[in-house]
Amino acid sequence: MILHIPVVIPDIILAAALVVVFGLLRMVSSIFEPGLLNMIIGHITFQIAFVALVVRSRLVAIGREVEEAARDLFASNGYILRRITLPLLTPGIIAGAMLAFTLSLDDFVISFFTAGPESQTLPLFIFAAVRRGVTPQIHALSTLIMLITVILVVLTERFTRKQETYGKRRRDDA
Amino acid sequence: MSQNLNAKIDQGLSIQNISKQFGDVKALDDVSLNVAQGEFFTLLGPSGCGKTTLLRIIAGLELADAGRIFSGGKEITRLPAIKRQVNTVFQSYALFPHLTIFENVAFGLRSRKFPEDEIRKRVHRRLEMLDLGAMARRHPHQLSGGQKQRVALARALVNEPDVLLLDEPMSALDARLRAQVQEDLRRLQRKLGHTFILVTHDQAEALVCSDRIAVMRQGQVRQCGTPEAVYDNPRDSFVAKFLGAANLIPATRVDGGVDTAFGFLALEKVPPWTTGTVAIRPEWIGIGETQPAVNGIRARVSEIVYRGTSFDLWLEPGPLRVRTSSYRRIDPGRDVWLELAPRELVILEDEAC
Structure with missing residues (x-):
């Protein structure tokens, strides 16, 4: 449940909340000054939800019986994880990672709220540059970002579809 | 009961006063059974009668609330699945989709760290026996239903278990193939001499395969005996209607x-x-x-x-x-x-x- 919150909550609210939390944490340690670390923590906070959703749907598709079968065949928990669960989960993990990368690359709001003077992301750089006027450099960059995002989304889609057909196949067996 | 059969029951599986509750539902209510070594035993009953739960308790995938289980005279009630010489053929077969047929069958031997040449020898022998020799390099999704079922069988049998458990292994096969597989299974069991415990709701399957049948209803064994005995002398109206x-x-x-x-x-x-x-x-x-x-x-x-x-x-x-x-x-x-x-x-x- 809690994991789903970052998916539905507007970015701006999450970002504001992060600023408040980092403000409190700064009283404990100065490493929570706005900067790269804060930005990383912020990005992870909202991406965990997306990755967890993707990986969990894969986990559900694998089902409990395969794991039980492995246990029945004398496999220890570590061995099951290594030889059964992780290999079967890999497509889900990769899809999740690609999704996270795309979201991270595109994110402006959370980056903007948590970035320090030294740190910068591509969207932040573009935002700052555009205020000074649109240069050919910006056009080129935007095109590149668009391309990378589209490619990643298509790849993610492909992985997700693969796992769906696998899920269907399993249901046919049953 | 002859001396010989008594000895075989001592070496076989003994289930004593097993009970299991899921929430308010009594899945098993004081079930006692003896399965002789080398016997083909069938648990027959409608869905929800507790037969699969009993099978899972024997496999060690579920723990009983009360009662004890002995195998070959040794108590295994609390032993985890990985320490039991019991293997299962699951209803959905539960083959590992990312491994080849060879690796599927080899899995139980690998997790117990058998030497490589021993694994190779044993796996190939089982695959040949079940007519799967040509399939060794394929993946489960490239196989037909009947082939998958045989792979599941080979994967369990390669470990030479004391008891082989079969959880409705034929329910995914079409009727014609099922009749064939029932007879094959019977022959295989005779040839190997392992103890087989089959769970099914198909009375024809129970009659064809079994040495003895236990008819179950609502977590209890209603009647236990040879197929002929149960068919000819049903104990109550439930058994009479369920079997024939x-x-x-x-x-x-x-x-x-x-x-x-x-x-x-x-x-x-x-x-x-x-x-x-x-x-x-x-x-x-x-x-x-x-x-x-x-x-x-x-x-x-x-x-x-x-x-x-x-x-x-x-x-x-x-x-x-x-x-x-x-x-x-x-x-x-x-x-x-x-x-x-x-x-x-x-x-x-x-x-x-």
Whole structure:
């Protein structure tokens, strides 16, 4: 449940909340000054939800019986994880990672709220540059970002579809 | 019971007073069974009767709330699945989709760290035996249903388990293949001499495969015995109806027999109740033109169902079902004499049906 919150909550609210939390944490340690670390923590906070959703749907598709079968065949928990669960989960993990990368690359709001003077992301750089006027450099960059995002989304889609057909196949067996 | 069989039961599997509860539902209620070593034993019952739960407890995938299990004289009640010499063929087969057939079958040996050449030898022997030699390099999704089922069987058997558990392994196969696989399974079990425990809701499967059958209902074993014994002498109306077809006749005890809706019926034994039920299998009812000496009923054929090897006749008064061989067609509307011979009438235990 809690994991789903970052998916539905507007970015701006999450970002504001992060600023408040980092403000409190700064009283404990100065490493929570706005900067790269804060930005990383912020990005992870909202991406965990997306990755967890993707990986969990894969986990559900694998089902409990395969794991039980492995246990029945004398496999220890570590061995099951290594030889059964992780290999079967890999497509889900990769899809999740690609999704996270795309979201991270595109994110402006959370980056903007948590970035320090030294740190910068591509969207932040573009935002700052555009205020000074649109240069050919910006056009080129935007095109590149668009391309990378589209490619990643298509790849993610492909992985997700693969796992769906696998899920269907399993249901046919049953 | 012979000395020999007793010894085999000692080496086999003994289930004593097992109970298991899921929430408010009593999945198993004080179940006790003995399965002899090398026996083909079947747990038969409708869905939800607890047969799969019992299987999972034997496999060690579920722990019993109460009761004990012994295998070969040693207690295994609390032993985890990975320490039990018991392997399972799952209903959905649960093959590992990312591994080849060879690696699937080798899995149990690899997790116990058998040497590589031993694994190779054993796996190939099983694959050959189950006619899967050419499939070794394929993946599960490239196989047909019947092949997957054999892979699941090979994967369990390669470990040479003391007991092989089969959880409705044929439910995903089509009817024709199922009949074939039932016979193959029976032959395989005879050849290997392992103990097989089969869970099924298919009575034909139970009759074909088993040395002994336990009919289960609502977490209890209603009757246990050889297929012939259970079929010929069902204990109550549930067993009578679940294993084969039966005419159940409500009856009241009178001198020398029972009084029923069809009039007086003579019995060989005295029923233990005053009102209860007697049963007769459709194929045990005699049918003829002349009045039989005892237990004759005059009836009219109301419906006729062709079954290939037999006809099922529905008769009034009744309804009574009679099975006759297929060369004796009797058209609806005809009046006939039925003979419910005293030795064919089974006195059921239940008070009323």
